[in-house]
Amino acid sequence: MGSAILQQTGKRVLLMGNEAIARGAIEAGMQLMAAYPGTPSSEICEALISAAPESDYYVEWSTNEKISFEVAAGASLVGARSMAAMKNAGLNVAMDTFMTLPYGGVKGGMLIVVADDPDAHYSSTEQDTRFAAMYAEIPCLEPMDQQEAKEMAKAAFDISEDLELPVFLRSVSRISHASGDVELGPVNKTRNKIAFNKHYKVPYRWNVYGAPGALFKHKWLHNVLPKAKEAANKSEFNILNKTAGAKVGIIASGLAASYTKEAMARLGLEDKVSFLKLGFIYPLPDEKVTELLQGVDTVLIIEEGDPVVETMVRSLAKETAPGVKICGKSYNQILDPYGEINTDLVTKAIAKALNIEQPKEELEDLRTELKARVTPRSSTLCAGCSHLGTYSALREALKKFPGNHIINGDIGCYEQGGYGLFSSNVEGNSEDGKKYPVRSPYEILDTIYVMGSGIGMAHGQAQAGYKEGKVVAVAGDSTFIHATLPAVVNSVYSKADITFLVLDNSWTCMTGHQPNPVTGVNSLGEENKPFDIAGVSRAMGVEFVETVSAYDREKAAAAIENALNHEGPSIVILTGECQLQVQRRIKKTKTQTYVDVDTCNGCRICIQLGCSAVAFDLENKKAGIDELNCVDCGLCAQVCPQKAIKIGGRD
Amino acid sequence: MNTNIIVAGVGGQGSILASHIIAEAAIKAGSQKQQETNVRVGETFGAAMRGGAVSSHVRIGKVYGPLIGTGQADLVLAIEPLEGLRVGVKYLKKGGLAILNSEPLYPVDVKTGAAKYPSMDEISEIFAKLGARLITLNADKLALEAGHPKTISVVMLGAAFASGLLPFGEESIIEAITERVPQKTLEANLKAFRLGKEAFLNA
Secondary structure, rough: OHHHOOOOOOOEEEEEHHHHHHHHHHOOOOEEEOOOOOOOHHHHHHHHHHHHHHHEEEEEEEHHHHHHHHHHHHHOOOOOOOEEEEEHHHHHEEEEEEEHHHHHOOOOOOEEEEEEEEOOOOOOOOOOOHHHHHHHHOOOEEOOOOHHHHHHHHHHHHHHHHHHOEEEEEEEEEHHOOEEEEEEEOOOOOOOOOOOOOOOOOOOOOOOOOOOOHHHHHHHHHHHHHHHHHHHHHHOOOOOOOOOOOOOOEEEEEEHHHHHHHHHOOOOOOOEEEEEEEOEEOOOOHHHHHHHHHHOOOOEEEEOOOOHHOOOOHHHHHOOOOEEEEEOOOEEOOOOOOOOHHHHHHHHHHHHHOOOOOOOOHHOOOOOOHHHOEEEEOOOOOOOOOOHHHHHHHHHOOOOOOOOOOEEOOHHHHHHHOOOOOOOOOOOHHHHOOOOOOOOHOOOOEEOOOHHHHHHHHHHHHHHOOOOEEEEEEHHHHHHHHHHHHHHHHHHHHHOEEEEEEEOOOEEEEEEOOOOOOOOOOOOOOOOOOOHHHHHOOOOOOOEEEEEEEHHHHHHHHHHHHHOOOOEEEEEEEOOOOOOHHHHHHHOOOOOEEEEOOOOOOOOOHHHHOOOOOEOOOOOEEEEEEOOOOOOOOOOHOOOOOOOOOEEOOO | OOEEEEEEEEOOOOOOHHHHHHHHHHHHHHHHHHHOEEEEEEEEEEEEEHHHHEEEEEEEEEEOOOOOOOOOOEEEOOOOOHHHHOOOOOHHEEEEEEEOOOOOOOOOHOOOOOOOOOOOOOOOHHHHHOOOEEEOOHHHHHHHHHHHHHHHHHHHHHHHHOOOHHHHHHHHHHHHHHHHHHHHHHHHHHHHHHHHHHHHHOO
């Protein structure tokens, strides 16, 4: 099968939400796409990269979301239909340009896709980015399923060109990372002309500061918004089904509309209530909402995330239908304003609001009781991951320094160094909790926030005068480029006494092994010169820079120890390609690593390495190697004080 | 009539592929019959890291959302027994069917001695309490017999098909398998499907 998103028009196929969005862009005649990987948004760009050889658009992995947004914006200014896609947190990175672009508007249709993550399955926060669309005052679309995700991605370019504003498509994990049947539409073969008009309709159109200035341009934006509201009122994505005589109205937006349709069927309410399904949610289609509000006593608002639609509806109802009781996530609460929703929760919420008796699921209590008997499966670093070597060496090096050290984490596979695995007994606020002995690589990170935040925070800790221990930050290769470069310069400039470990495994792994400038290939897989982390660090003025293999524990520990002894900012680059990528390339032969059970004394120091291929037999009190997963990296043999783990010569 | 199936396993075992094959087969069958059948697959996967619990909700019929409700799954198809138990306890309906590959992949919590893996007897007892029908087979062994260790998930598909719970004919699923698996392993996969089917019927 060729690229899934290039299949024939009219065919009904199974597409992931992200693929559906990519197909929608292709159907619209999109000319440029840029993105930085971020779960659950990455497959939009991946699908477009895989279809690129058979298509005529430009596509790239940019070095961060702000740059990807600017790349798409620049393309739009010269007339191209362009798009940028990112995860919720990615929008925070792009925010500066994102907030300013709407003042001048756009020329070529521009789509910005942001994949939110209710329940924070893959993210630091559950932030609802629909607020950002309102904040920037640009149209916001929210699909109910994969088919609508495709239609919206396609329509966004027309809406954008019509209004001369970028259009915001808000997806969520359960749209982007779910699949559904999608009927493919025709592909637009025409392409916008690439040209630049300095004063297109408005003087100094693309220069917010240019006379008559930013205020004038903000006013221009506000003159466009009524037209956007009209588009929302007429939009095919907003569907009102009014039931004659119904006293209850339900409004559901995006994916919540899918759950609500199922919940209404379960409760037998389909022909008994009026239902407004919203997809074009900002500006709020005030005429359609008012039409629903008039004639009902009660309105329930169901949405995924914060009470965004609810707040807008409440504000409108105050003017057009003040007597209507509104239930949602703020007042008359029927759903929590955190966590994701689903059909079960929406069914309960509607039943509660309408006082419908709902029988309990037959086995509910039994299920709760049995759940406690299901063994957990903690997520861990992969067997033989180079980060295991780094964390092992870091712990070894830190033993040379007394004190309460602070290790600042960052975003990437290595963030698992803060997930905890054996640390469930550590209590917060107790002296023990503050100074617990680090027993595994899964409890080494003390802070984790967002991309690139670790080194900036380390700088602050050091400059505040923290002297009770060493201050360390870690970040991966892609994160180093994405968001730490200005922070490194800052630490050099202000001479912060911190140690920064760059964990270079050659790929952007956690989001699915996308290439980055360190990899040595570009977005399309063509070879190029790898980015030189050590050279750039020295050029930024860091005096102590050392590169060492994460698989050579003794050398890595020594390098980190020297860096910790160095006064001022120091960088150690720990290298070791992602083992999943290595194992895909090589044909694995029989595992060579084994435990000599006569020498093993059961001390379990190898277990503290945290490798998922090192096992412990509780009955015999001996370590063992999981042959299926072991990659013969040799780290466990290096940590064994008895030299009981051997490589080679296995029978 | 809606069909709700959960395919469960450990990252890297092919549970997502198996769920996509079921969904694709349902679309093919629906297109032939010219009837409106929605298909949804709700997936839980994120990090590329190996070894995590993965489950895929496959829904066929008059369905809209990607998730199966508590106690609404007709079939749990588990490539790993503990993962079958995990989703079964929450989602399998009373009188539903669980098909389990009998070969465990121990979580790191078990390997380090921090947790215990339930015995097959315990697993059977729990499914019995749920009023579910349980079929186990050694899919790892059958995959090797088929000629490729990575065909485990297709062995399980064969068993699922033999259960009669999949709402489409054999030609639809064979077509979907043919489209979705690497062409050089096609023969092994088709054999795996057949062996899974036979194993279910003989169980």
